[in-house]
Amino acid sequence: MPEALRTLIVDDEPLAVERLQILCARIPGLTLVGTAADGAGALRLIESLKPDLLLLDIQMPGMDGMAVAQALASRPERPALIFVTAFDQFAVAAFDVAAVDYLLKPVETERLERAVARIRDRIGEAAPIAPPSPWTREFWVPHRSGIVRIAAGDIDLVEAERDYMRLHVGPRS
Structure with missing residues (x-):
C-alpha cells in the first residue's frame, strides 16, 4: 500500500476545491498532488501524476465526472474514485463505474475519513503477498x-x- 494516497481533486467550483484541499490537509496519509477544473484536464493530470485517489465532481463543463470515470474504467491501473457532488441522483450510476464512495457537498471531515479508510482497506485486501525470495x-x-x-x-x-x-x-x- 502506498505510504500516502496521492490525491487529485477534480471540481469546477473554486470554493469546493478549496474546501476539499482543507479537508485533505486534515486527514493523515493524504497527499494532494493537483487539481483540475474539468474532465479533460483531469484525464491529462491522471496520466502524468498517477494519483491513487480521485475526488471527482459529477457536473462540470465539457467532460463531466461520469465521463471521466467511464474513460478510466478500461484502464488496469486507475485511481480509486470518490464522487463529491451536490446531486444525489447520480449515486447508483457512480457505483456502476466502481466508485468507492459517493459524498454529498458540503463534505464533512469525518465522512471523507471513512471513505479514505474504505480505500485503504481495499488496497490492503488487494495487495498480493509475494513469495519469499x-x-x-x-x-x-x-x-x-x-x-x-x-x-x-x-x-x-x-x-x-x-x-x-x-x-x-x-x-x-
Missing part, C-alpha cells in the same frame, strides 16, 4: 565471534543505526 531466507552477519548465519524467520526486530542495521534475534542482537 530465496535471497532473503538467511543472512550472513558479522558478529564478535565471526560471521554468523541467521535465518530470516528468526529475526524479531530490525533497527536502523545510522549506516548500519541491528538485527534482534532471540536473546542476542
Whole structure:
C-alpha cells in the first residue's frame, strides 16, 4: 500500500476545491498532488501524476465526472474514485463505474475519513503477498565471534543505526 494516497481533486467550483484541499490537509496519509477544473484536464493530470485517489465532481463543463470515470474504467491501473457532488441522483450510476464512495457537498471531515479508510482497506485486501525470495531466507552477519548465519524467520526486530542495521534475534542482537 502506498505510504500516502496521492490525491487529485477534480471540481469546477473554486470554493469546493478549496474546501476539499482543507479537508485533505486534515486527514493523515493524504497527499494532494493537483487539481483540475474539468474532465479533460483531469484525464491529462491522471496520466502524468498517477494519483491513487480521485475526488471527482459529477457536473462540470465539457467532460463531466461520469465521463471521466467511464474513460478510466478500461484502464488496469486507475485511481480509486470518490464522487463529491451536490446531486444525489447520480449515486447508483457512480457505483456502476466502481466508485468507492459517493459524498454529498458540503463534505464533512469525518465522512471523507471513512471513505479514505474504505480505500485503504481495499488496497490492503488487494495487495498480493509475494513469495519469499530465496535471497532473503538467511543472512550472513558479522558478529564478535565471526560471521554468523541467521535465518530470516528468526529475526524479531530490525533497527536502523545510522549506516548500519541491528538485527534482534532471540536473546542476542
